[in-house]
Amino acid sequence: MTDAQDDLTQNLLELVAREGMVELSDISPEKRLEDLDIQSADFVMILMALEEEYGVYISVDNDLADVETVQDILTLAKTKIEEHQKENQE
Amino acid sequence: MKRIVVTGQGAVSSCGIGAQALWHAARDGISGVKPVTFEDIENQRVSEAAVLSVEDRAKVDDIMGPHRMRDPFATWAILAAREAVGQAGLDTGDFGDRCGVVIGSGFGGGTTLDQNYMSFGKERKMRLDPMAIPKIMNNAAASWVSMEFGATGPVYCPSTACSSGSQAIGLGVQLLRAGAMDRCLVGGSEVSVVAGVFRVWELLRVMTAGKNRPFSKDRNGMTLGEGAAVLVLETLESAQARGAEILCEIAGFGTNSDAGDLLRPNSDRAVACMQLALADAGLGPEDIGYVNAHGTGTVANDITEATALRGVFGDDLSGLEVSSTKPIHGHCLGSAGALELIVALNALREQIAPPTINFNEIDPKIGLEPVPNVSKPISTKAVMSNSLAFGGINATLVVKTFE
Structure with a gap:
């Protein structure tokens, strides 16, 4: 993993902690969101922050259907950010 | 139990003006979804909604004219009601106390609400629309329809989000069966594809940024729409006494x-x-x-x-x-x-x-x-x-x- 990716991962973890209102120290990629007590109202806050900071729109729908863990959110966010950056370059 | 029948239908929607425009589009699979842009939304994420075309908006304005006391959601409801009443062949004497109105709405006067909040919040204007309250209230469409025809029977306005229209029709059926009236104009009106409302729908994230694909594996959310629809419901006795053409029966x-x-x-x-x-x-x-x-x-x-x-x-x-x-x-x-x-x-x-x-x-x-x-x-x-x-x-x- 490059440094830039490490930074992105760390920033995303901080974003999930801040918007999901959980301690950063409690969060790790394999943790299930349910176990962190991150619920639908917290989800939309996380997605709003992703839009504000990275310009990506993720609907609470098919995009999120298989999201169960923190890692799932990180993967989804990174995929969307990459797509968004590619679109902007085109 | 009294049987309740439909004798008229009217609609204003992104598919055009008229119930048949809506039905033909639905039957033939022609979508009324169009690109929408709001200058007050920075970086708008969702770019489509089922809104009236510019031509149809102009047509509505042309038919209905400007009105200081009506939000579009009330105006469109009147237009849909006129079509339904025309088809049903209701006459002046068919209204009065034995005719009620049940027309639901989720947001009420969304256009007026949005414009006034924008002026108040953004421009700090104190000179707002003095008729904003009666234009915004959810029952405005039902009340304007009652005034249009002199329907002085019971007027109700269910505001139950996406069930408002169905509940309005169902409530009309129940009131007719109970004998509270002989005929009733029922339906729903919603014209809330406006910047502020659209932005909070974006934030709820249930709208797709692509195409609306119900039941499809790749579906990814809904597409907002706007429109009004009104039906004339009558007891079977009322319709038969008038010799009206019966379109169908609301059975349940x-x-x-x-x-x-x-x-x-x-x-x-x-x-x-x-x-x-x-x-x-x-x-x-x-x-x-x-x-x-x-x-x-x-x-x-x-x-x-x-x-x-x-x-x-x-x-x-x-x-x-x-x-x-x-x-x-x-x-x-x-x-x-x-x-x-x-x-x-x-x-x-x-x-x-x-x-x-x-x-x-x-x-x-x-x-x-x-x-x-x-x-x-x-x-x-x-x-x-x-x-x-x-x-x-x-x-x-x-x-x-x-x-």
Whole structure:
């Protein structure tokens, strides 16, 4: 993993902690969101922050259907950010 | 029990002005969804909605003229009501105390609300619209329709999000059966595709940034819409005494609540709701040949609704066609149930199940092929329309061929 990716991962973890209102120290990629007590109202806050900071729109729908863990959110966010950056370059 | 029949229908929607414009678009799979841009939304993420075309907006303005006391949601309701009343052939003497109005809305005067908040918040204007309150109130459409025709019977305005229109029709049926009136103008109106409202829908993230694809494996959310629909309901005695042409019979209505979650639907409660409507109609599931589904195209709704349909109609849903026409007229919230009942009753009259357009692939979690992309002939004497609203409010209507 490059440094830039490490930074992105760390920033995303901080974003999930801040918007999901959980301690950063409690969060790790394999943790299930349910176990962190991150619920639908917290989800939309996380997605709003992703839009504000990275310009990506993720609907609470098919995009999120298989999201169960923190890692799932990180993967989804990174995929969307990459797509968004590619679109902007085109 | 008194039988309740439909003698007139009227609509204003992204598919055009008139109930037939809506039905033909639904039947032929021609979508009213268009690009929308709001200058007050920075970096707008969702770029389409089922709104009236510029030409149709101009046509409405032309017919109805400017009015200082009416928001578009009231104006469109009047226009739809005029069409329905014209078709029903109601005369001045047919209104009065024996005619009521039940027209629902989710947001009320969304345009006026948005404009005034923008002026107040952004420009700090103190000179706002002094008629904002009576224009915004949810019952304005129902009240304006009552004034238009001199319908001095009971007026109600259900505001139950996406079930408002269906509940308005159902409540009208119940009031007519109870003898509170002989005829009633029922329906819904919603014109809330405006910047502020659109932005908070974006933030709720249930709208797709692409195409609306109900029941399709790749569905990713709904598309907002706007419109108004009004029907003339009458007791059978009233319609026959006037010698009116009867379009169909509203045979059954069921409504209940989940009392569970504000946003997440509950399939058991949707089953119970459809069963209530069937029992009310005195029909069995085998009598229904087509269901116009709520079918928003969100993961949560479509799985819940398909599960519920299996609970009512059996696991293989054999002999039943199900489709969602929302990709055509959009999700019109408070008028959705009324617009969709117009689609359903015309499907019954023409014996054609309208398609679910934009459908790509069966979702194994749903296993339903919802009349994909092209309409299908049906042979049935009864159809159903579902509304499953935020707030956990379900409403089902059953329409029957009049015999």
